[in-house]
Amino acid sequence: MLFGERCRFIFYATLGMVLSPVLxxxxxxxRARMRAPREARILVIPIMTRVGDLVCATxxxxxxxxxxxxxxxxxxxxxxxxxxxxxNPRIDELIVMNDAPFKGFWGRGRFFLFLYQQKFDYAIxxxxxxxxxxxxLWSAAPVRIKTVVRPRTLVEILTxxxxxxxxxxxxxxxxxxxxLRLLVPLRVPxxxxxxxxxxxxxxxxxxxxxxxxxxxxxxxxRIGITVTAGNxxxxxxxxxxxxxxxxxxxxxxxxxxxxxxxxxxxxxxxVVGMMKRGERAVAATEFSLEELPSLIKKLHMFIAVDTGxxxxxxxxxxxxxxxxxxxEPNEQPPNDERSAxxxxxxxxxxxxxxxxxxxxxxARRAAVEAISVSAVYEAFEQLV
Numbered sequence: 145m146l147f148g149e150r151c152r153f154i155f156y157a158t159l160g161m162v163l164s165p166v167l168x169x170x171x172x173x174x175r176a177r178m179r180a181p182r183e184a185r186i187l188v189i190p191i192m193t194r195v196g197d198l199v200c201a202t203x204x205x206x207x208x209x210x211x212x213x214x215x216x217x218x219x220x221x222x223x224x225x226x227x228x229x230x231x232n233p234r235i236d237e238l239i240v241m242n243d244a245p246f247k248g249f250w251g252r253g254r255f256f257l258f259l260y261q262q263k264f265d266y267a268i269x270x271x272x273x274x275x276x277x278x279x280x281l282w283s284a285a286p287v288r289i290k291t292v293v294r295p296r297t298l299v300e301i302l303t304x305x306x307x308x309x310x311x312x313x314x315x316x317x318x319x320x321x322x323x324l325r326l327l328v329p330l331r332v333p334x335x336x337x338x339x340x341x342x343x344x345x346x347x348x349x350x351x352x353x354x355x356x357x358x359x360x361x362x363x364x365x366r367i368g369i370t371v372t373a374g375n376x377x378x379x380x381x382x383x384x385x386x387x388x389x390x391x392x393x394x395x396x397x398x399x400x401x402x403x404x405x406x407x408x409x410x411x412x413x414x415v416v417g418m419m420k421r422g423e424r425a426v427a428a429t430e431f432s433l434e435e436l437p438s439l440i441k442k443l444h445m446f447i448a449v450d451t452g453x454x455x456x457x458x459x460x461x462x463x464x465x466x467x468x469x470x471x472e473p474n475e476q477p478p479n480d481e482r483s484a485x486x487x488x489x490x491x492x493x494x495x496x497x498x499x500x501x502x503x504x505x506x507a508r509r510a511a512v513e514a515i516s517v518s519a520v521y522e523a524f525e526q527l528v
Contacts, residue, residue, distance in 0.1 A: 175286035195452030203337035227433030339459035347438030386418035484523035
């Protein structure tokens with residue numbers, strides 16, 4: 145949490161603590177007028193800032209709307225990740241917490257006042273982050289459900305009691321299944337989690353033009369690769385991506401598409417420059433987060449370290465190779481007949497988690513570097 149964000153949290157958490165008797169009383173009065181779940185106003189607070197985690201929250205949106213098509217579903221997101229769910233038809237209202245007029249110190253106060261005014265019946269915080277408890281408290285929703293873990297931080301201990309129901313998450317278990325268990329108080333039956341990502345007409349047209357300009361033949365395998373991860377500790381060495389891409393294009397009629405954001409174009413160019421067959425590679429860094437699903441959908445396979453685009457690919461049904469590195473493989477990464485997890489040797493135990501505190505940077509880096517090009521290429525061959 146950045147310093148400014150921490151200051152805002154402390155101030156509004158303290159104010160919420162002072163006003164909690166009033167907010168609890170309002171929630172009590174609202175309980176008498178609560179709508180049934182089928183017509184309820186529901187606020188879901190996922191992990192807001194990471195694309196992959198937000199995609200993994202979509203089974204909750206799907207389950208709620210399949211059970212209660214007429215409920216009003218509001219989802220709280222951060223601006224940097226909002227694009228991946230902006231066109232999700234399950235969501236009735238997308239609340240971007242750091243968008244105008246919610247920016248800055250007093251903007252955060254307007255944000256909490258906005259939540260209070262919406263008169264939610266249910267507030268569901270998918271993660272253990274204390275901010276979920278704070279947002280639910282200020283919403284004064286009669287039913288406030290939250291994930292808790294053990295051991296808890298001091299801030300969690302001080303704020304978890306603001307919720308009316310807590311559901312414990314066991315570390316290293318399947319997180320998406322846990323998310324759906326949070327819906328039990330709403331009488332939503334459990335079903336296998338299904339992630340959803342949606343495309344846009346604008347994205348479809350842009351990808352069609354991109355493939356035309358880059359002269360992709362229909363018979364060619366289109367292999368997507370992302371070389372960055374948003375966290376340098378998790379990133380596979382660029383020379384290995386270059387070697388892997390060369391082996392892929394030399395194995396048959398395949399071309400690689402290096403997918404990334406515009407700010408990572410230099411990293412993409414570095415990998416392409418290391419390739420022997422760089423003419424069979426193209427960079428795709430001009431697509432927004434809202435447009436990326438249209439591009440990924442056109443791939444025959446996607447390869448990356450465990451990052452947000454892996455989960456987009458899985459939601460779209462694209463076969464994928466996930467270079468797991470230090471990530472706990474049982475929590476969130478895809479693991480089915482169209483997904484291959486490439487793990488480091490057994491001596492490298494998982495040290496990167498969705499909720500649990502990570503291990504040392506050295507341990508996480510060693511796990512990434514222990515994965516060979518041959519191991520990733522074998523996974524690619526098996527899926528092909």
